[in-house]
Amino acid sequence: MKYKIALLGALLGISAAPSFAQSNVTLYGIIDTGVEYVTHADASGNSVVRMPGVTGELPSRWGIRGTEDLGGGWSTIFTLESGFNTKAGTLNQGGRLFGRQAYVGLKGPYGSLTFGRQYTMTYWAILDSDLLGPDIYGGTGSFDQYLPSARSDNTVAYKGTFGGLTAGATYSFGRDSAGTGNSPGQGTCVGPVPGSPQTCREWSAMLRYDWSGFGAAAAYDEQRGGPGASANLFDGTPTFALTNPGDKDIRMQLNGYGAIGKLKIGGGWLGRRVETVSAASPDVRSDQFYLTAAYPVTPAFLVDGGIYRIVNRQDDTRGTIEVLRTTYFLSKSTAVYLQGAYLANSAKAAYTVSQGGGGTTPAAGAGQLGVMAGLRHSF
Numbered sequence: 001m002k003y004k005i006a007l008l009g010a011l012l013g014i015s016a017a018p019s020f021a022q023s024n025v026t027l028y029g030i031i032d033t034g035v036e037y038v039t040h041a042d043a044s045g046n047s048v049v050r051m052p053g054v055t056g057e058l059p060s061r062w063g064i065r066g067t068e069d070l071g072g073g074w075s076t077i078f079t080l081e082s083g084f085n086t087k088a089g090t091l092n093q094g095g096r097l098f099g100r101q102a103y104v105g106l107k108g109p110y111g112s113l114t115f116g117r118q119y120t121m122t123y124w125a126i127l128d129s130d131l132l133g134p135d136i137y138g139g140t141g142s143f144d145q146y147l148p149s150a151r152s153d154n155t156v157a158y159k160g161t162f163g164g165l166t167a168g169a170t171y172s173f174g175r176d177s178a179g180t181g182n183s184p185g186q187g188t189c190v191g192p193v194p195g196s197p198q199t200c201r202e203w204s205a206m207l208r209y210d211w212s213g214f215g216a217a218a219a220y221d222e223q224r225g226g227p228g229a230s231a232n233l234f235d236g237t238p239t240f241a242l243t244n245p246g247d248k249d250i251r252m253q254l255n256g257y258g259a260i261g262k263l264k265i266g267g268g269w270l271g272r273r274v275e276t277v278s279a280a281s282p283d284v285r286s287d288q289f290y291l292t293a294a295y296p297v298t299p300a301f302l303v304d305g306g307i308y309r310i311v312n313r314q315d316d317t318r319g320t321i322e323v324l325r326t327t328y329f330l331s332k333s334t335a336v337y338l339q340g341a342y343l344a345n346s347a348k349a350a351y352t353v354s355q356g357g358g359g360t361t362p363a364a365g366a367g368q369l370g371v372m373a374g375l376r377h378s379f
Contacts, residue, residue, distance in 0.1 A: 023066065023067065025066035026066065028064075028379065029060075030059070031060050031378075032060050032376035032377075033052075033374060034051070034056050034372050035051055035372065036050060036136065036371065036372035037049050038050075038354050038360045040362040040366040041359070041368070042360075044363075052087070052136055053092075053357035054092065054136075054357040056135075056376060057136075057325070058133070058134060058135075058376060059083055059148075060083065060084050061084065062082055063098075063100070064081075066078050070106075074106060074108040075107050076105075076106060078104040079103055079118075082099065093149075094181045094182075096178060099117075101116075101117060103116030103117060111160020114157045114158075115157075117151060117155065118155050118170070120152055120204040121168045121170055121221065122204055122221040124159070125218065125219035125253055128217075129215075129217065129255035129267060130268070130290060131294045131304055132292055132304065134149075134355075135339070136356050136370070137325075137340075137355075139306060139307070139323060140288060140290055142343070142351065143234060143351060144185070144270070144310075145183075145185055145232075145234060146251070147251075148355075150221065152172035152202045153174060153175055153178065154192060155171065155172040155173075156170065164209050164210050168206045169204065170203060170204045171202075171203045172191075172200075172201060172203065173192045173201065176188050176190055176228075177192075178190075179228070185231070186230065187229045187230035187241075188227075188228035189227065189229035190227065190228060191226060193226060196226075198245035200226035202224065204220060204221040206218070214259070215257050216254075216256040217253070217255050220251075222249070223248065223250075224246075224248060225242035225243055225246070225248070226242075226243065227243060228243075229243060230242055231274045233315060233317075235312055235315055235317040235350060236317070236364055247277055247278075248275045249272075250273040250275065252270070252271045253269060253270045255267065263295050265291070265292070266291075267290055267291040270287070270288040270289075271286070272285065282314065285312070285314060286312040288308065289310075290307065290308040293306065299329075300329045302329075304325050305323050305325055307321070308320065308321045308323075315349075316348050317345075317346055317348050319343060319349050319351040320343070321341055321351075322341065322342050324339065324341075325338075334375070334376070335376055337373070337376070340370065340372075341353050341369070342368070345365055345366060347364065349365065350362055350365075354368075354370050
């Protein structure tokens with residue numbers, strides 16, 4: 001029998017000896033929480049002191065990522081990442097177990113191809129230019145909460161780097177298959193839908209170039225309408241439905257970053273275009289501009305901040321956020337921070353300074369001050 005098996009293996013070109021590829025799996029995470037104070041946190045002008053539930057300097061999360069070497073420069077890759085609310089121990093991203101990322105794919109000499117729930121190219125394009133990132137007072141997220149949560153379900157993604165040039169694209173067959181809200185401000189838009197290839201679809205593309213501490217990026221992100229889909233402009237105006245597959249919610253950006261000695265600077269433009277088929281839902285356009293900077297005073301003490309400005313001419317709403325943040329690193333894994341931000345709203349605008357989990361929307365025209373002291377640990 002042994003000789004018959006060996007002969008069969010030889011005929012099929014299969015080695016009789018087992019082969020084991022080298023694999024590596026990493027458990028990682030961030031726990032970040034603190035206490036914040038926000039003025040004019042409701043229409044009556046009352047302030048609030050609370051422990052925010054979504055983010056501090058960084059959103060709390062834990063995950064598992066792994067690779068397996070397949071040989072010839074190819075490897076299998078996967079990531080499972082869960083976001084959680086530190087103050088209550090509950091899951092974020094609509095209660096999904098792996099609501100931040102859940103994908104598997106292949107990586108080789110020509111880039112990576114991945115399948116599952118993952119970031120769109122909007123996230124990867126802005127990563128280095130908005131130096132405050134998904135901070136509770138990060139202006140790009142305060143004015144458009146989709147930006148730090150740019151993810152989609154049912155997604156095929158490609159990303160490859162060739163010299164200093166990186167190209168990437170994603171295509172989602174239905175961006176919210178769980179129906180729990182894929183990212184803030186989009187509604188649900190459960191998909192895919194049989195017989196309607198555009199319903200709940202999303203696609204994005206990115207080009208960026210990085211060289212010697214400098215870089216620039218451009219990206220395009222388009223969401224299609226469907227059952228339950230909506231658009232929130234986050235300026236205090238009512239959310240409106242995007243139920244027709246011909247409806248579009250488009251985000252575009254151009255940005256760049258650079259370094260002068262120890263000082264790092266980043267900035268850019270973000271354009272949002274909501275285009276609807278129905279005349280009852282007028283098209284809306286907004287433009288956001290930002291400039292950020294970071295400077296390490298000492299290896300253990302970092303000061304960073306930024307100014308963010310948004311203009312929505314259709315709604316006649318404008319907002320400006322100024323942020324200053326200080327971080328002291330107690331070790332490679334643990335840091336304490338103190339940060340503050342001031343938001344100025346125009347007469348009809350009701351943007352909110354805090355991304356701490358809602359509940360801090362001011363009256364139209366009211367300014368807001370936000371201050372937070374926190375602690376974060378990574379592993």
